Amino acid sequence: MSTSFIRDRPYLAKERASDIAMPRLVICPLCHGFLWRPIACTTCETPFCKSCIKNWKAEKTEPIPCPENCLEFIERKCPAGYLYALSELKLTCLNKNNGCNETLPYNSLETHEESCSYRLKTCPGCRTEIIKMKFDEHCGQCPLFLLTCSECNTSYQRQYEGEHDVTVCLRIQLRQLQDNHTKHQQEANERITCLEDQIRSLWQLVESSKNVQVDTQ
Numbered sequence: 132m133s134t135s136f137i138r139d140r141p142y143l144a145k146e147r148a149s150d151i152a153m154p155r156l157v158i159c160p161l162c163h164g165f166l167w168r169p170i171a172c173t174t175c176e177t178p179f180c181k182s183c184i185k186n187w188k189a190e191k192t193e194p195i196p197c198p199e200n201c202l203e204f205i206e207r208k209c210p211a212g213y214l215y216a217l218s219e220l221k222l223t224c225l226n227k228n229n230g231c232n233e234t235l236p237y238n239s240l241e242t243h244e245e246s247c248s249y250r251l252k253t254c255p256g257c258r259t260e261i262i263k264m265k266f267d268e269h270c271g272q273c274p275l276f277l278l279t280c281s282e283c284n285t286s287y288q289r290q291y292e293g294e295h296d297v298t299v300c301l302r303i304q305l306r307q308l309q310d311n312h313t314k315h316q317q318e319a320n321e322r323i324t325c326l327e328d329q330i331r332s333l334w335q336l337v338e339s340s341k342n343v344q345v346d347t348q
């Protein structure tokens with residue numbers, strides 16, 4: 132049996148709570164971290180993280196038992212007492228190792244972590260993870276970061292910026308103009324052919340009506 136819920140580190144590791152008198156009640160029996168978006172078993176009312184139950188269900192066949200051994204897990208809302216106990220928790224930010232020293236109430240943790248200046252962002256150039264507050268500075272210097280020339284719209288890595296000089300840029304623009312010109316020429320030719328066809332059929336119409344007039348005289 133695979134145990135993906137153990138492989139996945141719990142979102143809220145117990146170590147993140149700052150107070151030591153931590154209520155044992157608000158721990159998820161599957162991931163052993165604090166409950167996150169909890170739901171509960173209708174029979175025993177034990178709460179679990181919603182994502183932990185999802186992993187649990189993926190590994191079982193119907194009828195899916197409750198992880199606490201009830202015959203079938205039927206989902207219900209997490210009882211209010213647990214939610215209240217969770218709301219009392221104060222937790223350190225997920226980005227503590229990157230330098231964030233904030234301690235946050237459980238209910239505002241997610242909002243903070245989304246906008247936290249110490250959150251890691253991946254540089255689109257070198258794929259390195261950079262702390263959000265240093266991200267712009269990094270991207271402004273990273274040699275692998277893609278730049279786009281405002282004149283010719285060509286993208287190149289910053290390290291090749293020197294090679295994209297005026298001559299190269301003008302050569303690219305010339306090729307773009309030539310390509311555009313060829314395209315327009317083709318379109319114009321098609322339009323002309325179409326008009327010529329129309330003129331020819333009109334001309335034939337005129338000619339045939341003349342013949343009809345001659346015949347009737």
Ligand SMILES: [Zn+2]
Nearest residue numbers: 159162180183
């Ligand atoms: Zn869990």
Ligand SMILES: [Zn+2]
Nearest residue numbers: 172175197201
């Ligand atoms: Zn149960």
Ligand SMILES: [Zn+2]
Nearest residue numbers: 224226231247
């Ligand atoms: Zn933070």
Ligand SMILES: [Zn+2]
Nearest residue numbers: 254256257273
């Ligand atoms: Zn980079």
Ligand SMILES: [Zn+2]
Nearest residue numbers: 280282283300
């Ligand atoms: Zn250019």
